[in-house]
Amino acid sequence: MSEVTGRPSGPRSDPEAVPFFSQAATFKVLWPLIEERVNEVFAAGKFSHGRQVAAWEQELAACTGARFAVGVNSGTDALMLLLRACGLQRGEGVLVPAYSFVATASAVVLAGGRPEFVDIDPVTYAMDAACLESAVTHASRFVLPAHLFHQMADMAALGAVASRCGLTLVEDSAEGIGMRQNGRHAGLHGKGGVLSFFPSKTLGALGDAGAVLTDDPEVAGIIRALRHHGRLGPTLGDFSAISTETDVPGFNSKMDDIQAAVLSAKLTRLDADIERRAELAAAYTERLRGVPGITRLPRVVPRPTDAGVSTAVFYVYLIEADDRDRLVEHLTGRGVGTEVYYPTPLHLQPCFADLGHTRGDFPRAEAASARALALPLYPDLEPHQVDLVCDAIREFYTGKPT
Numbered sequence: 001m002s003e004v005t006g007r008p009s010g011p012r013s014d015p016e017a018v019p020f021f022s023q024a025a026t027f028k029v030l031w032p033l034i035e036e037r038v039n040e041v042f043a044a045g046k047f048s049h050g051r052q053v054a055a056w057e058q059e060l061a062a063c064t065g066a067r068f069a070v071g072v073n074s075g076t077d078a079l080m081l082l083l084r085a086c087g088l089q090r091g092e093g094v095l096v097p098a099y100s101f102v103a104t105a106s107a108v109v110l111a112g113g114r115p116e117f118v119d120i121d122p123v124t125y126a127m128d129a130a131c132l133e134s135a136v137t138h139a140s141r142f143v144l145p146a147h148l149f150h151q152m153a154d155m156a157a158l159g160a161v162a163s164r165c166g167l168t169l170v171e172d173s174a175e176g177i178g179m180r181q182n183g184r185h186a187g188l189h190g191k192g193g194v195l196s197f198f199p200s201k202t203l204g205a206l207g208d209a210g211a212v213l214t215d216d217p218e219v220a221g222i223i224r225a226l227r228h229h230g231r232l233g234p235t236l237g238d239f240s241a242i243s244t245e246t247d248v249p250g251f252n253s254k255m256d257d258i259q260a261a262v263l264s265a266k267l268t269r270l271d272a273d274i275e276r277r278a279e280l281a282a283a284y285t286e287r288l289r290g291v292p293g294i295t296r297l298p299r300v301v302p303r304p305t306d307a308g309v310s311t312a313v314f315y316v317y318l319i320e321a322d323d324r325d326r327l328v329e330h331l332t333g334r335g336v337g338t339e340v341y342y343p344t345p346l347h348l349q350p351c352f353a354d355l356g357h358t359r360g361d362f363p364r365a366e367a368a369s370a371r372a373l374a375l376p377l378y379p380d381l382e383p384h385q386v387d388l389v390c391d392a393i394r395e396f397y398t399g400k401p402t
């Protein structure tokens with residue numbers, strides 16, 4: 001270890017070679033447009049819940065095909081508000097995948113519900129429909145699949161189980177901007193879904209932000225009230241009409257106008273960014289195919305309803321690898337940043353210990369947590385950096401420097 005940086009040292013150690021995430025180059029190019037839009041916020045003088053947020057909601061609805069897009073402060077609050085707006089009652093069961101970001105299940109608890117875990121499909125990493133069917137209990141009211149990494153869950157199969165069992169379907173589509181299935185954007189296959197604009201997401205703000213997508217006017221209306229202290233009534237940006245009466249106890253989950261301005265500027269690049277991510281992902285797959293020790297590369301499962309149209313968006317490039325933790329150390333020593341998505345399956349998280357699960361309950365989720373590794377993937381990444389990452393991985397498994 002280097003005493004100065006705390007990183008493993010070695011002759012080829014370069015801590016800056018390939019960061020796990022960076023958007024410095026993107027921001028350099030986009031800065032004039034961001035500056036113009038942010039200046040409009042200063043001119044309007046409203047920094048929260050104002051006209052830029054209202055304009056952003058229109059743009060997001062147009063881009064996703066949602067009837068309503070409701071801007072909020074984060075993907076996590078979007079999930080919690082969506083479950084409440086869809087009528088989740090205290091103690092009711094919400095079926096969630098055992099493998100996801102922790103917020104998928106904590107939002108259920110924050111909304112008053114009880115998470116009921118379901119094992120995953122090992123190829124898509126999303127909730128498996130057969131496992132869902134056998135996990136349904138008398139308390140189950142909702143099913144909340146998450147679309148992870150690069151493709152959506154099998155919504156036709158999950159939707160069929162949900163309607164057979166009388167469950168309301170909502171989606172954790174926090175990672176899903178741009179993903180589609182059967183011609184519909186992620187989040188629009190049930191009662192509603194969410195998006196996260198956390199900086200490292202496919203469409204990232206300069207801080208936290210999120211949204212709910214829904215075609216249901218009642219759900220949209222309740223979320224509009226709940227995000228703003230429970231106040232029904234005035235439209236966004238219309239401050240003269242703000243009601244001082246509170247109809248239901250609500251939250252403060254409003255969105256900042258500066259984030260709306262940044263997102264509106266970044267949206268102009270979304271299609272190009274998605275294309276760039278796909279090219280980089282294809283380059284990884286080409287270079288990593290056949291490397292011993294790598295036991296799974298991402299695969300896009302074709303859906304009959306999609307008629308050959310690509311519906312994937314590479315938010316994360318996730319591999320499964322033997323001896324993963326030592327591979328991470330090796331890559332760190334070569335200046336390559338990686339992240340383990342997700343290191344602890346949800347049923348083994350200490351915050352859900354009261355649900356009484358033990359190791360072995362969801363073997364596919366546990367296997368993914370033990371083997372999965374996300375490699376750097378973002379529009380700023382250069383092809384020679386992909387080569388460097390792949391060379392370092394090959395070197396680890398073959399023992400040969402390249």
Ligand SMILES: *Cc1c(COP(=O)(O)O)cnc(C)c1O
Nearest residue numbers: 074075076101103174175196198
């Ligand atoms: C990012 C993410 C969230 C939470 O979004 P925030 O905006 O960070 O609150 C929820 N679920 C999944 C699957 C995510 O990837």
